[in-house]
Amino acid sequence: MKATVTSQCMGDRNCNKLCPEVFEYDEDELLSKVKFDVIPEKYEALVRQAAEECDANAIEIEE
Template structure:
């Protein structure tokens, strides 16, 4: 599974709070970034939850 943050990111950091192991906030770009090219399997459910809860629909999941 892969996750991507689009330019729609509002920078509210909800994904960072939900799963800091996968998401990181870039202070220069003022948006979240994904730390992994491929999401480790044990984080997949929480990453799906972060995508579902993203108010800007900025997290794209590729299974």
């Protein structure tokens, strides 16, 4: 699974709180970034949850 954060991110940091192992916040660009090219399997469920909870629909998942 791959995940990306688009420019629609509004910076509420929900994904960062939910799964800081995967999502980090870029203070310069004011949006979240994904730390992995391929998401480790143990974080996949949390990444899916983050995408569902993201009010900006800014987390795109590619299976």
